Every structure is written in structure tokens, then in C-alpha cells.
Amino acid sequence: MRIAIVLFDRFTALDAVGPYETLGRLPDSETVFVAEQRGPVRTDTGNLAVTADRTFAELPDPDIVVVPGGPGQTPQMENETLLDWLRAADATSTWTTSVCTGSLLLAAAGLLEGRRATSHWLALDHLKHFGVRPTGERVVTDGKYVTAAGVSAGIDMGLTLLGRIAGDEQAQTVQLWTEYDPQPPYDAGSPEKAPVHIVERLRRESRFSAK
Amino acid sequence: MRIAIVLFDRFTALDAVGPYETLGRLPDSETVFVAEQRGPVRTDTGNLAVTADRTFAELPDPDIVVVPGGPGQTPQMENETLLDWLRAADATSTWTTSVCTGSLLLAAAGLLEGRRATSHWLALDHLKHFGVRPTGERVVTDGKYVTAAGVSAGIDMGLTLLGRIAGDEQAQTVQLWTEYDPQPPYDAGSPEKAPVHIVERLRRESRFSAK
Numbered sequence A, B: 001m002r003i004a005i006v007l008f009d010r011f012t013a014l015d016a017v018g019p020y021e022t023l024g025r026l027p028d029s030e031t032v033f034v035a036e037q038r039g040p041v042r043t044d045t046g047n048l049a050v051t052a053d054r055t056f057a058e059l060p061d062p063d064i065v066v067v068p069g070g071p072g073q074t075p076q077m078e079n080e081t082l083l084d085w086l087r088a089a090d091a092t093s094t095w096t097t098s099v100c101t102g103s104l105l106l107a108a109a110g111l112l113e114g115r116r117a118t119s120h121w122l123a124l125d126h127l128k129h130f131g132v133r134p135t136g137e138r139v140v141t142d143g144k145y146v147t148a149a150g151v152s153a154g155i156d157m158g159l160t161l162l163g164r165i166a167g168d169e170q171a172q173t174v175q176l177w178t179e180y181d182p183q184p185p186y187d188a189g190s191p192e193k194a195p196v197h198i199v200e201r202l203r204r205e206s207r208f209s210a211k
Helices: A013-025 A080-092 A102-108 A124-130 A153-166 A168-177 A196-205 B013-025 B080-092 B102-108 B124-130 B153-166 B168-177 B196-205
Strands: A002-006 A030-035 A039-042 A049-052 A064-067 A095-099 A139-142 A145-148 B002-006 B030-035 B039-042 B049-052 B064-067 B095-099 B139-142 B145-148
Touching: A002 A013, A002 A080, A013 A030, A013 A064, A013 A095, A013 A153, A013 A168, A013 B013, A030 A049, A064 A080, A064 A102, A080 A095, A080 A102, A095 A102, A095 A153, A102 A124, A102 A145, A139 A153, A145 A153, A153 A168, A168 B196, A196 B168, B002 B013, B002 B080, B013 B030, B013 B064, B013 B095, B013 B153, B013 B168, B030 B049, B064 B080, B064 B102, B080 B095, B080 B102, B095 B102, B095 B153, B102 B124, B102 B145, B139 B153, B145 B153, B153 B168
Parallel strands: A002 A030, A002 A064, A064 A095, A095 A145, B002 B030, B002 B064, B064 B095, B095 B145
Antiparallel strands: A039 A049, A049 B049, A139 A145, B039 B049, B139 B145
């Protein structure tokens, strides 16, 4: 199987690396980072660049599509090269997936209409603009579409899909190898759990947009 | 503060990206990926390259040092350029940290002697070769040395250290922004929890080495 992980300017690194490190350990698979052009693509902080090894044109038919999100998602909503590639890749993909605001890109491409999906909690409502039914679940599977909540949720999505495709044992092996036995020092990872004033501040500062 | 994240051939991506995405969101800080040479550095799977933006020589005095691990750690144990840089950077650092088998590199540089530290569960015993006291905890702080267990533990380490430096509120903000509310689909993330036959298989196949 060929897994294509999409890159674009100002994506969020962990959105892409979570599925890469888990789902990417699918036996007999090849993971390829793809973008409009080959070469380094900078993340949202500007401090990290990941190499796109292939262009969209060079990988038209991956078996699994993974679309990360991040602050750079907004301008991509009007990038017809990306949206066209998503539509074409999705036409033959076995699984089409996203992390964080990557689901807004799938939605903008018209791929999630009428489906249940999730996104970064700050962007969840934007899914409605595209006829998508948002849910606050961490990983949502609707047909061949698997969407994950914000940033770190891509790890859970990757393990979930890995188990679905390769079986529980392979997913457990990867979980053990990556020592994914989370022990966050705080319990503030969702808007229901975090202190209210922090939730409100992030809502005020949010720049995620459906347009 | 300047945070240096070390890269070397065949590092494990999430080891580096976990702290980058959490600790790297420290206010008024700059995160720099450093390696022997500038340019793309390939991970253990060969499918991902991260750009080193500075050479070791160009960043001799970071405030925080982060050393990832991965299968590529073994040959680095004899890389005097890397070990010398670690010793020199540590001489003036505020915090010296590692994820996964990165602690073996700190140990090989002589920086952890007599201290408590952790590592990937498959490599924990190797710490003893360097006079280090291994502990199975996920994040271990001993003085200015903060070591994390395997791969994904760097996220917990990054949030822990972020809270220590910038306060609980900043760490909780980053936890909420990265939606780090883990819901692994299995409970197999440590050798105590995973099925015994998977633990045994990974032990047989392990290539982590102290030499």
C-alpha cells in the first residue's frame, strides 16, 4: 500500500508525524510525503521543515491519503491544485483521512458531504459550511473516511486505522514500540477539561477559518 | 531561550517532533534543528526527512538541548563530533534533555553518570554501562537533566518541562491547542501492559545497543 501524507506551507508538524509514526508502520507499505513541489515545506512555527519527496502529479493514486491541518490550512481552501488532487486521489483510495483542520480541506474538496467528521475543536463548527456533520469524538470513521481531532489525535487515528487494516496485533506492536502509554502532566487536553479562561482565550485568538 | 533539537541519520521522527510541538511553544524561544551538516536528515523508516537548519558549530550554546533516539543512535555512540558538541552545549545549558535512546547518547558523552534517567524500554538496561541508574518512569528529572521513555514520551516530557519553565497555564494552553487528550485504541503502550508474546518478540528483534 502507498500512503500519501500531504504537506503545505504552515502545516502543523505533529498532525503529519503522528500518522506517519503509527499508520506508516503498516507492513508492506510505503509512506510518501507529497506537496505541490518537491523540497522542504515549513511548518506553522517556521522552525521545522519536512521534505516533500514527490509532487502531487508524481503520486496521483495513493491507497491511503492523510491530510494534516494547521494554520496554513486556510489559504489551501482555495488551492485548486490541492483540491483537485484530493478529489482524484480519493476516487481510487481505499482510505481518505485527515488530522486537525485537514478535514476542512477534505470538506472543501466536497469529499465529506453528508458524512460525520471531526476536526480541531476550534474548527469543528466550520465543517457545517460544507454539509458535514461535526462530532466531538477524537477519531471518526464514516465509510472510508477517517478524521481525527486536533494535532495529537493523529496518533490515535493512525493506530486505529492500522488495527483496522493490519489487525490488533500489529497496532499493539507499534503502540508498544512507540511506547504510547500517555501520561500527560495535566488534564487539559480538551475544551471540556481545560480551565475555562484558557478555552476562552484560544477561542478569541483562533484564526482557523472555513474560507 | 534557544532550544536545539539534535538530528542524526535514522533518528525516530516523533522523538524529535513531540518536544518540538510542546516545549517548542515556549514563549520568547527559538527552536533550531541542528546536525553535523545542514540539510535534510532521514528518519529510521527512510520515508521522512527533516531539515537541519544549523550545524553543531553554528549553535554551540543553546539554552535547552533535546536529543532524540531511534535505531540510528547506535553508530552515533562513537561520533566524537556529536559527543563533543553535547559536552560543550551541556556546559552552559539550562536544561539537557532526551527522548528514547537519546539518553544513551547523553550517557555516552558522560553527562548522566550517577544520575537517574530513563530510555526506550528496550534500551533501559544499557544505561548501566555508563554508570546511570535506569528507572522505568516515563519522564525523569534529575537536576537539569530530563529524560523521557520511548518515542511518544517526548510529548509528556515537553509538556512537563514547559510547565516547569513557563508555568502550568502555558503548558495547559499548549496541551489544549494540541488537543492532547489521548485515547489510544489499545492499552499496549508499555511492556507491563502489552501482550507478553509481543513484548518478547520486540525484545528478540531489538537492535538497540550501548556500543
